[in-house]
Amino acid sequence: xxxxxxxxxxxxxxxxxxxxxxxxxxxxxxxxxxxxxxxxxxxxxxxxxxxxxxxxxxxxxxxxxxxxxxxxxxxxxxxxxxxxxxxxxxxxxxxxxxxxxxxxxxxxxxxxxxxxxxxxxxxxxxxxxxxxxxxxxxxxxxxxxxxxxxxxxxxxxxxxxxxxxxxxxxxxxxxxxxxxxxxxxxxxxxxxxxxxxxx
Amino acid sequence: xxxxxxxxxxxxxxxxxxxxxxxxxxxxxxxxxxxxxxxxxxxxxxxxxxxxxxxxxxxxxxxxxxxxxxxxxxxxxxxxxxxxxxxxxxxxxxxxxxxxxxxxxxxxxxxxxxxxxxxxxxxxxxxxxxxxxxxxxxxxxxxxxxxxxxxxxxxxxxxxxxxxxxxxxxxxxxxxxxxxxxxxxxxxxxxxxxxxxxxxxxxxxxxxxxxxxxxxxxxxxxxxxxxxxxxxxxxxxxxxxxxxxxx
Numbered sequence: 001x002x003x004x005x006x007x008x009x010x011x012x013x014x015x016x017x018x019x020x021x022x023x024x025x026x027x028x029x030x031x032x033x034x035x036x037x038x039x040x041x042x043x044x045x046x047x048x049x050x051x052x053x054x055x056x057x058x059x060x061x062x063x064x065x066x067x068x069x070x071x072x073x074x075x076x077x078x079x080x081x082x083x084x085x086x087x088x089x090x091x092x093x094x095x096x097x098x099x100x101x102x103x104x105x106x107x108x109x110x111x112x113x114x115x116x117x118x119x120x121x122x123x124x125x126x127x128x129x130x131x132x133x134x135x136x137x138x139x140x141x142x143x144x145x146x147x148x149x150x151x152x153x154x155x156x157x158x159x160x161x162x163x164x165x166x167x168x169x170x171x172x173x174x175x176x177x178x179x180x181x182x183x184x185x186x187x188x189x190x191x192x193x194x195x196x197x198x199x
Numbered sequence: 200x201x202x203x204x205x206x207x208x209x210x211x212x213x214x215x216x217x218x219x220x221x222x223x224x225x226x227x228x229x230x231x232x233x234x235x236x237x238x239x240x241x242x243x244x245x246x247x248x249x250x251x252x253x254x255x256x257x258x259x260x261x262x263x264x265x266x267x268x269x270x271x272x273x274x275x276x277x278x279x280x281x282x283x284x285x286x287x288x289x290x291x292x293x294x295x296x297x298x299x300x301x302x303x304x305x306x307x308x309x310x311x312x313x314x315x316x317x318x319x320x321x322x323x324x325x326x327x328x329x330x331x332x333x334x335x336x337x338x339x340x341x342x343x344x345x346x347x348x349x350x351x352x353x354x355x356x357x358x359x360x361x362x363x364x365x366x367x368x369x370x371x372x373x374x375x376x377x378x379x380x381x382x383x384x385x386x387x388x389x390x391x392x393x394x395x396x397x398x399x400x401x402x403x404x405x406x407x408x409x410x411x412x413x414x415x416x417x418x419x420x421x422x423x424x425x426x427x428x429x430x431x432x433x434x435x436x437x438x439x440x441x442x443x444x445x446x
Binding site: 020112113114115116117119120146147148149151152155156159179183184185186187188190191 | 211216217244246247248249251252253276279280281282284285286287289290291293294295297298436437439440443
C-alpha cells in the first residue's frame with residue numbers, strides 16, 4: 001500500500017524524475033505545493049504547460065526560444081556576422097554575463113561523444129554551414145567545452161568551416177581569474193602557456 | 200582505512216548526484232576500480248582535467264570494507280589526451296580503447312600486460328594515424344584476454360593455413376580453410392595474417408612512420424571485433440563509429 005494518497009504519490013514520482021531530485025526532496029516539494037495557495041499551484045502547473053507548448057528551437061541558431069528567429073538573431077544592434085558556437089543553450093547565459101560579446105550564437109545541442117554513439121551527424125551543424133556558405137558570417141568563435149569531447153567537436157567544426165575560407169577562432173583556455181598558479185593542474189597550465197598573448 | 204596509490208588510466212566518468220562523478224579507473228595495481236570523485240563536476244580545483252577519459256594519472260583513493268565504490272581522493276596528471284590536438288578521428292580511437300578496456304576487464308583484477316599495452320597504444324594515438332595503433336591494440340587485447348584462436352590452422356580439419364586462403368565467420372571460433380568455410384564467411388587475407396604475426400613479434404614503435412590507410416588490416420580488425428563482441432555479448436558503440444570513418 002502506498003504511503004500517500006494516489007495524486008500525491010504521482011506528483012512525487014514526477015518530481016523525482018527531475019535532475020538532482022531524490023525521494024526526500026521530491027516529497028518536500030510535493031508537500032510544499034500541497035500547502036501553497038491554489039493560485040501558486042495553478043501558476044506552477046501553467047508555467048510547466050507553457051514551457052512545453054510555446055518554446056521551440058530558433059530556425060537560425062537552434063537556441064530555445066518562444067519567437068522565431070530568437071531575440072539574438074533578430075536583434076538589429078548585435079553583430080550578425082560574428083557567430084559564437086556553443087554546446088548547449090545554457091552556455092549562452094554564461095557568455096551574456098560578460099556583457100562584452102555583441103555577436104550572435106549557434107547552439108549544437110551536444111558535442112561529439114563516441115562513447116555515446118554521437119558523431120558529427122547527430123549535432124545541429126547543418127544550418128551553421130549554410131549560414132557560412134551564404135556569406136552571412138565573417139568569424140566563427142568555437143566556444144565548446146575544454147574537454148576531449150568539446151575539443152574533438154571544435155577541431156571537426158574548424159575543419160568543416162575552413163573549407164569555406166572562414167575565419168575560425170577558439171576561446172582561450174587557462175588559469176581562472178583570482179586563482180593561484182601554484183594550484184593549477186598541468187594541462188590547464190600547458191593550455192595557458194600555449195594561449196599566451198603579447199602585451 | 201589506508202590510502203591506495205596507483206598509476207591509472209581514466210576509462211569513463213558518469214554524472215552522479217548533483218556534483219559528483221562516478222569514475223572508472225584502470226589501475227596498474229588493482230585492475231579496474233570504480234570510485235566516486237566528490238564535487239568533481241562543480242569544482243575543478245581538486246581534479247582539474249585529470250578525470251578526462253583516457254588521461255593517465257597517479258590516483259589516490261581509499262576503499263572501505265563492504266563498499267564496492269572507492270573514494271577518489273586526488274589525481275595527478277601524468278599524460279593527458281588534451282596535451283595534443285583532439286581530432287574527431289583521434290577522439291573515436293581514444294574512446295574505442297576506453298570502451299574495450301572497460302567492457303573486457305574484470306573488476307579488481309590487476310593485469311600489468313594489458314596496462315602496458317594500453318599505455319603504449321595511447322602514446323601512439325597522437326596524430327591522424329589511428330589505424331596502426333588500433334589494429335595493434337585490438338590484436339593484442341584479443342590475445343591477452345585469451346580469446347584469439349590459432350591463425351595458422353583450420354579449426355575444422357586442422358590443416359595448416361600457411362600459404363592457403365583463410366576464412367572466418369561470426370559464429371565460428373577460429374579460421375577455416377576453403378573446403379570447410381561456412382556460408383557467408385569472410386576472407387582473412389594472407390597479408391593480414393602476416394601483419395598479425397609481425398605485430399606479435401615486434402613492439403608498437405616498429406610500426407610507426409609507415410602510412411596506414413584504413414584498408415590495411417581492415418579484415419583483421421573485423422575478425423578481432425567479431426571475436427571481442429562475441430565474448431562480451433554486446434556490440435561496442437565505438438566499433439560502429441570506427442567503421443563509419445572514411446579512410
